[in-house]
Amino acid sequence: MKAIVLLLTSLFAAQLMAHSNDVSAQLISAFQNGNSSDIANKFASTVYVALPNVTGSKSKEEAKTALEQFFKQNAPSTASLVHQVVGTNKSLYIISLQTKTKTYRVSVSMTTVNSVSSISDLKIE
DSSP: OHHHHHHHHHHHHHHHHHHHHHHHHHHHHHHHTTOHHHHHTTEEEEEEEEOSSOEEEEEHHHHHHHHHHHHHHSOEEEEEEEEEEEOSSEEEEEEEEEESSOEEEEEEEEEEETTEEEEEEEEEO
């Protein structure tokens, strides 16, 4: 019985990590390419954003527009994963985003409801 529980726990953990690696790779690629559409596709219906020129709860479209403006003013050159914490209902990804003029710290908080993960908070500082 213990072996079955251990096996199921291991399979669940492996699946969670595989999903986490996929999500982090997608986020890194989208930030590195300045692809606000790919990022916005993961937004919840309301997103808390904290960008250099915009802060507050925004609709999905308002958040996408704010992110597009950020990328127009700060063309990305590289992005890398600094840290991630993955849970069953909440996940956090910290990304280092290098632009031509500055390095930004990006925090992406995701919430999972009914097996669907979406970005609930996006901070670029």
